[in-house]
Amino acid sequence: MSGSTPSSVAPRLRADDLARATSRSLQIQALLTPERMQGPGFAFALLPALRRLYPDRQDLARAVARHLDYFATHPVLSGYVLGAVARLEERRAGGEPVGEERIATLKRSLASPLAALGDPLFWVTLRPLAGLLGVLALALPPPAGGAGPDARVLLCPLVTLLTYNAVALPFRVSGVARGYARADQPGMLLRSLRLVEWQAALAGAGSFGYGALLALAAVSLEFGSAPWTGEGRALIEGTAPLLLGAIVGWVGLRRWPGGGVEVALLALSMGVGLAFVF
Amino acid sequence: MLPDLLRIALLGGTAALDRIGGWSFMFSQPIVGACLAGALVRPGPEWELWALRVPIGVGVLLQLLLTDASLPAAQRQHDTATAGVVGSTVAILSMARLHETYPTTGAGMLWVLVGVGVGLLAAVAGGWVLRFHRARSRADVARADRLALAGEVGAFERLYWGGVVRAFAVGAAWSWGASLLGIALVTALLPRLAGFLTSRRIGFLFATLLGAALAAGYHAHVRGRRRGRRLALIGAVATLVLLSVLKGPR
Numbered sequence: 001m002s003g004s005t006p007s008s009v010a011p012r013l014r015a016d017d018l019a020r021a022t023s024r025s026l027q028i029q030a031l032l033t034p035e036r037m038q039g040p041g042f043a044f045a046l047l048p049a050l051r052r053l054y055p056d057r058q059d060l061a062r063a064v065a066r067h068l069d070y071f072a073t074h075p076v077l078s079g080y081v082l083g084a085v086a087r088l089e090e091r092r093a094g095g096e097p098v099g100e101e102r103i104a105t106l107k108r109s110l111a112s113p114l115a116a117l118g119d120p121l122f123w124v125t126l127r128p129l130a131g132l133l134g135v136l137a138l139a140l141p142p143p144a145g146g147a148g149p150d151a152r153v154l155l156c157p158l159v160t161l162l163t164y165n166a167v168a169l170p171f172r173v174s175g176v177a178r179g180y181a182r183a184d185q186p187g188m189l190l191r192s193l194r195l196v197e198w199q200a201a202l203a204g205a206g207s208f209g210y211g212a213l214l215a216l217a218a219v220s221l222e223f224g225s226a227p228w229t230g231e232g233r234a235l236i237e238g239t240a241p242l243l244l245g246a247i248v249g250w251v252g253l254r255r256w257p258g259g260g261v262e263v264a265l266l267a268l269s270m271g272v273g274l275a276f277v278f
Numbered sequence: 279m280l281p282d283l284l285r286i287a288l289l290g291g292t293a294a295l296d297r298i299g300g301w302s303f304m305f306s307q308p309i310v311g312a313c314l315a316g317a318l319v320r321p322g323p324e325w326e327l328w329a330l331r332v333p334i335g336v337g338v339l340l341q342l343l344l345t346d347a348s349l350p351a352a353q354r355q356h357d358t359a360t361a362g363v364v365g366s367t368v369a370i371l372s373m374a375r376l377h378e379t380y381p382t383t384g385a386g387m388l389w390v391l392v393g394v395g396v397g398l399l400a401a402v403a404g405g406w407v408l409r410f411h412r413a414r415s416r417a418d419v420a421r422a423d424r425l426a427l428a429g430e431v432g433a434f435e436r437l438y439w440g441g442v443v444r445a446f447a448v449g450a451a452w453s454w455g456a457s458l459l460g461i462a463l464v465t466a467l468l469p470r471l472a473g474f475l476t477s478r479r480i481g482f483l484f485a486t487l488l489g490a491a492l493a494a495g496y497h498a499h500v501r502g503r504r505r506g507r508r509l510a511l512i513g514a515v516a517t518l519v520l521l522s523v524l525k526g527p528r
Contacts (some may be wrong), residue, residue, distance in 0.1 A: 027301075028300040030298065030300065030441040030445055031419055031438060031441045033412065033416050034414050035416075036419055039419075040422050041438075043422075055436075058429055060429075061427070061429035061431055067425060068419075068426055075302050086337060111466060119393045122302075126346075127307070130304055130307070130309050131304075131309055132341075132345075134309045134310070134337075134341065135309060135341055135342060137457040138334060138338055149327075149330055152325070152330075152419060153334055154313065156313050156337060157309060157313045157314055160304055160310055161310060168302070181408075187373035203506075204503075206498075206499040206500075206503070207499055207500050207509035207513065208509045209499065210495055210496065210510050210513065210519040211511055211517065212513040214510070214514050215515075215517035216517060217492060219521060241489065242488060245486035245487055245488060245489025245490035245492075245493070246489035246492055247493075248489075248493070249494050249497075250493040254497070257497075260344050261343075261344065263343075264343040264398050264487070265398050265399075268486070268490075271482060271483045272483060273398035273485065274482070275482040276474065
């Protein structure tokens with residue numbers, strides 16, 4: 001087995017192998033299952049590097065098989081684990097005494113903290129913030145007089161996409177290379193990412209943005225043309241249905257966190273019922 | 279309508295891949311899907327103005343209602359990725375078909391409501407469709423183990439690419455089918471409700487959804503966050519001051 005016997009020419013990974021691992025890491029969840037999570041995706045993303053390191057078919061198959069096991073981390077940060085593991089596999093293929101257990105330990109020691117730090121940053125904070133800023137883009141003035149194409153139909157999604165990817169993309173692009181470079185210092189690698197600091201800053205921005213949204217809603221949600229006014233608009237300015245929806249939403253999500261769809265449908269059903277009664 | 283639905287299928291497939299496959303570029307956010315659907319669907323020049331505005335309303339409301347700050351997207355039970363795409367498409371194309379019953383100039387808000395309602399229902403039904411993809415993924419993982427043990431690495435790679443293609447195809451097919459079904463249902467049901475759907479009732483429903491959306495936003499952005507309420511208050515005051523300054527010289 002090439003992992004335990006020194007080879008005459010130690011195989012080395014090239015920059016394009018790492019680049020291909022980076023591009024494949026974008027598909028890391030395509031075969032996500034609760035039993036393995038991103039395990040198959042990890043093996044798939046690492047495959048270009050493993051092919052370079054293990055020219056022998058059986059060695060390659062064994063390497064792939066050991067990476068098919070359970071693996072779970074944040075998808076945006078998966079590159080750091082991929083890079084670090086690629087580095088250890090390179091040493092193993094070059095004949096250094098790097099056992100399977102050491103590789104598995106490194107995977108776990110990086111994957112778990114990256115998931116624990118990545119979820120609050122990307123899922124809990126950045127994703128909602130990006131959506132909120134997209135919503136706030138609605139406050140930008142519509143075309144004069146309500147005529148002409150409304151550019152906000154492109155602006156709102158653009159703001160959302162740019163906000164999220166301005167933070168996430170650098171982590172994705174540099175992940176594999178940085179993980180490869182710092183495979184021996186996983187602790188330092190984790191600290192260097194400053195994920196906690198990012199999360200704290202963005203959480204504050206989210207709360208601030210929500211306040212801005214409330215203020216804009218209070219002043220008036222401007223959709224930009226006369227047809228939004230009239231009797232319906234007068235009712236919006238009345239607080240009763242707004243309060244009804246707010247109470248249903250607030251209580252519902254407090255009781256069923258993550259049940260946004262059900263709570264929204266409940267609010268809509270109650271609204272339908274009351275609208276037809278009154 | 280066919281070219282519209284083909285474009286929507288591509289958009290839905292992209293959104294599904296973004297969410298299921300792990301792209302996570304946020305194409306799967308409701309505001310992105312709804313607004314891009316608005317830009318892609320072309321019901322005709324006479325509807326152009328509303329075909330752009332209605333999706334913004336659908337996207338904004340769905341974004342606030344479906345922003346779930348608690349779970350990774352790939353583990354959610356509902357298909358929120360294509361909800362905006364389907365809701366927006368159904369609203370725009372139904373609007374063009376039912377303009378005689380509901381003249382657009384008086385019913386813009388109705389079509390936003392229709393889009394949000396259809397989007398929410400599509401999120402629930404789309405979750406059932408996702409189960410198909412997950413069941414197939416389970417079978418594929420078992421097959422991947424066998425292929426790796428047999429040394430068939432190339433076959434494993436093809437199997438995985440197949441999973442990527444399936445994620446796209448499921449999203450595309452679902453967006454296409456759900457949009458068609460939604461348009462058929464709305465076209466069949468809404469004319470029967472013409473007597474009930476007054477602007478007063480539409481306004482009531484819209485305000486209820488807006489209230490629920492703002493409450494959902496509170497849970498996503500403020501609740502449980504350190505100094506969240508204080509920062510939200512500062513944000514609100516700062517915005518009001520800014521608005522008053524901007525409006526001052528007029």
